[in-house]
Amino acid sequence: xxxxxxxxxxxxxxxxxxxxxxxxxxxxxxxxxxxxxxxxxxxxxxxxxxxxxxxxxxxxxxxxxxxxxxxxxxxxxxxxxxxxxxxxxxxxxxxxxxxxxxxxxxxxxxxxxxxxxxxxxxxxxxxxxxxxxxxxxxxxxxxxxxxxxxxxxxxxxxxxxxxxxxxxxxxxxxxxxxxxxxxxxxxxxxxxxxxxxxxxxxxxxxxxxxxxxxxxxxxxxxxxxxxxxxxxxxxxxxxxxxxxxxxxxxxxxxxxxxxxxxxxxxxxxxxxxxxxxxxxxxxxxxxxxxxxxxxxxxxxxxxxxxxxxxxxxxxxxxxxxxxxxxxxxxxxxxxxxxxxxxxxxxxxxxxxxxxxxxxxxxxxxxxxxxxxxxxxxxxxxxxxxxxxxxxxxxxxxxxxxxxxxxxxxxxxxxxxxxxxxxxxxxxxxxxxxxxxxxxxxxxxxxxxxxxxxxxxxxxxxxxxxxxxxxxxxxxxxxxxxxxxxxxxxxxxxxxxxxxxxxxxxxxxxxxxxxxxxxxxxxxxxxxxxxxxxxxxxxxxxxxxxxxxxxxxxxxxxxxxxxxxxxxxxxxx
Numbered sequence: 350x351x352x353x354x355x356x357x358x359x360x361x362x363x364x365x366x367x368x369x370x371x372x373x374x375x376x377x378x379x380x381x382x383x384x385x386x387x388x389x390x391x392x393x394x395x396x397x398x399x400x401x402x403x404x405x406x407x408x409x410x411x412x413x414x415x416x417x418x419x420x421x422x423x424x425x426x427x428x429x430x431x432x433x434x435x436x437x438x439x440x441x442x443x444x445x446x447x448x449x450x451x452x453x454x455x456x457x458x459x460x461x462x463x464x465x466x467x468x469x470x471x472x473x474x475x476x477x478x479x480x481x482x483x484x485x486x487x488x489x490x491x492x493x494x495x496x497x498x499x500x501x502x503x504x505x506x507x508x509x510x511x512x513x514x515x516x517x518x519x520x521x522x523x524x525x526x527x528x529x530x531x532x533x534x535x536x537x538x539x540x541x542x543x544x545x546x547x548x549x550x551x552x553x554x555x556x557x558x559x560x561x562x563x564x565x566x567x568x569x570x571x572x573x574x575x576x577x578x579x580x581x582x583x584x585x586x587x588x589x590x591x592x593x594x595x596x597x598x599x600x601x602x603x604x605x606x607x608x609x610x611x612x613x614x615x616x617x618x619x620x621x622x623x624x625x626x627x628x629x630x631x632x633x634x635x636x637x638x639x640x641x642x643x644x645x646x647x648x649x650x651x652x653x654x655x656x657x658x659x660x661x662x663x664x665x666x667x668x669x670x671x672x673x674x675x676x677x678x679x680x681x682x683x684x685x686x687x688x689x690x691x692x693x694x695x696x697x698x699x700x701x702x703x704x705x706x707x708x709x710x711x712x713x714x715x716x717x718x719x720x721x722x723x724x725x726x727x728x729x730x731x732x733x734x735x736x737x738x739x740x741x742x743x744x745x746x747x748x749x750x751x752x753x754x755x756x757x758x759x760x761x762x763x764x765x766x767x768x769x770x771x772x773x774x775x776x777x778x779x780x781x782x783x784x785x786x787x788x789x790x791x792x793x794x795x796x797x798x799x800x801x802x803x804x805x806x807x808x809x810x811x812x813x814x815x816x817x818x819x820x821x822x823x824x825x826x827x828x829x830x831x832x833x834x835x836x837x838x839x840x841x842x843x844x845x846x847x848x849x850x851x852x853x854x855x856x857x858x859x860x861x862x863x864x865x866x867x868x869x870x871x872x873x874x875x876x877x878x879x880x881x882x883x884x885x886x887x888x889x890x891x892x893x894x895x896x897x898x899x900x901x902x903x904x905x906x907x908x909x910x911x912x913x914x915x916x917x918x919x920x921x
């Protein structure tokens with residue numbers, strides 16, 4: 350039933366779980382003591398020797414001690430809960446962070462959210478409540494049996510014999526419950542993934558007027574989740590009903606046998622009362638365990654998702670430190686494939702330092718794949734990628750040397766300064782204003798609230814051109830030696846485009862710039878151009894050379910004519 354790894358995750362917390370078990374047994378011991386005191390007092394009453402003050406004092410002491418034990422149990426349980434949740438979440442996020450640039454290819458944001466929140470909450474219940482209850486449910490009946498056996502062997506043995514019926518009922522429904530819980534958890538994760546996707550794509554859905562279709566899909570998934578939830582509750586309630594039936598029958602049997610033994614003179618009134626009052630205590634631990642059974646099953650299902658992430662292979666760190674100074678990048682006989690079918694074969698590319706190299710080609714030609722290979726987000730199947738004269742660089746060296754800007758740069762809710770200092774946390778205000786001035790953004794933000802200007806989520810209060818310029822401002826602050834621009838200037842206003850292109854020409858003096866674009870006019874600043882088609886270079890050379898011939902020349906001319914036509918019609 351339990352995954353052994355569930356226990357391996359809590360090495361340091363085992364002592365705390367042991368303390369919880371001992372506190373449970375201590376509370377049981379106090380309940381037993383209270384029953385013994387009550388039975389003794391009844392016997393004293395029948396003999397005319399009652400001592401009410403002594404009885405009251407004992408009851409008060411036991412109840413106060415029980416209250417302290419209960420409070421201590423709550424405190425330790427809370428502490429265990431905090432420790433375990435923190436440990437599991439730390440392990441999960443360290444693993445996710447360990448993927449570095451490969452994060453997007455390894456695990457979805459929705460899965461991380463579900464696992465780190467609801468999944469770990471379910472696992473926490475498993476550790477903080479289920480495990481202590483398992484140990485307690487085994488020990489409590491045995492201790493009660495040892496206590497009562499000297500008073501009446503036959504009734505003690507009868508009560509002990511009935512107890513296995515409860516775990517047997519649990520085992521009988523385990524197979525069904527396991528399927529139901531897995532189905533429930535899968536339904537929950539499916540709903541959550543689509544819901545998060547819905548939120549991210551709300552604008553797109555509205556634009557294309559398909560939000561109602563997505564809403565119907567969400568409703569369908571929500572209805573499926575409702576049915577799975579109700580089915581889980583039915584299984585749980587049936588399980589609890591069966592266990593309650595066994596427990597109440599066992600308790601009733603104990604009471605009947607105790608009264609019968611008293612009437613036959615086999616037990617005195619004191620011992621009969623003790624058996625009658627403790628009969629229920631025999632079955633209560635296992636009843637509580639049964640009620641937590643669905644928690645265990647849900648926790649185990651959540652654990653499968655957690656371990657799926659934790660057991661993913663991280664990108665192995667490289668062996669070589671990158672050299673200082675400007676850095677060229679070179680592909681030598683590189684092979685790559687997304688599936689079994691090879692996409693790139695023996696590809697040779699040279700991105701020279703202090704230069705702008707452009708990658709152009711139709712969609713699906715391999716431009717963004719090359720960018721990901723340079724960034725280390727995906728790994729080649731064969732050949733070598735040289736950074737300077739080194740291959741297999743250290744991950745940290747690669748992260749420090751590279752910067753990447755695509756056509757959807759992300760900005761966090763916060764101030765302008767906060768979003769800029771992501772690239773350089775210790776940057777002074779003068780440095781921030783300097784990079785803003787280089788991108789012709791200083792005047793605009795001075796008219797706002799300066800460096801305290803509020804940036805909305807994803808930069809929604811900025812224009813497309815402003816966002817791209819701000820993203821490149823961050824690159825300037827970082828001081829990256831290799832800059833990859835993946836369609837970063839393809840769909841922005843003409844003013845922003847010219848500002849960025851002029852800056853890139855200056856920036857190449859100490860930066861290796863890889864420019865990916867569909868707009869061939871932007872390649873005029875490139876020192877060298879590669880035209881790609883299905884993972885192969887079909888044309889290459891300086892701008893003035895490739896412009897005159899081949900596919901590049903034809904497409905360049907077509908784009909130029911379209912732009913002239915557009916300008917002409919715009920002026921009419």
